[in-house]
Amino acid sequence: MKVLDLHCRSEHVFEGWFASEEDFQSQLARGLVQCPLCGDEQVQKRLSAPRLNLRASASARAPVPTAEPSPAPQLPSDASQAAAWLQRMRQAVAQSEDVGERFTEEARKMHWGEADQRPIRGQANIDQTLQLLEEGIPVLPLPPALKEPLQ
Structure with missing residues (x-):
């Protein structure tokens, strides 16, 4: 790899x-x-610098950084695991509410208890995302490809 x-x-x-x-x-x-x-x-x-992923063991995989203190998810080590991971991510996206450009506002409301907790997704620029993280609000940027069917 x-x-x-x-x-x-x-x-x-x-x-x-x-x-x-x-x-x-x-x-x-x-x-x-x-x-x-x-x-x-x-x-x-x-x-x-060249980097090759030659080992597929769990100890060789780097964790994905997250804003939460919980253990980070592991990157998939082969194509079938990557497809399964991508499918799980798409299911998570499908089960979340798209709040569009209100994302930062809704995330803050939920964080401060002004709105019910629920899975949301939407748009935020880099500055807005960094502000949310600095406020202790966990966010995860998702690639646009998650909304498209698997190849």
């Missing part, structure tokens, strides 16, 4: 995991690689 540091035209930086350089180039050419923050398909590799 080849792990690449990528960025979009808006300079959002993110990782991509690919079987090989050819796999990355193929997915890029087919428009399958997009920024998880803004959905931009104009993605480029950044200069980075």
Whole structure:
């Protein structure tokens, strides 16, 4: 597994995991690689030290950072696990309420007990997301691809 540091035209930086350089180039050419923050398909590799995921054991997988103190979820180690993880994420999205641009307002209301707790999703820019995190409100940016069917 080849792990690449990528960025979009808006300079959002993110990782991509690919079987090989050819796999990355193929997915890029087919428009399958997009920024998880803004959905931009104009993605480029950044200069980075090569990193290969050669072991599939749980101890070799890096945890995903979260805003909550609970244990972080583990990244999937192969394609079938990745598909199952993506399906679980899509189910979570389907079971949440889309509050759109009211996301930060609704998250704050729930955090301060002014609204009932419920799973929500919506839009927030980077500054709004950072403000929520600084206030102790856990948020998780989701890639736009979660709303599309699995390939």
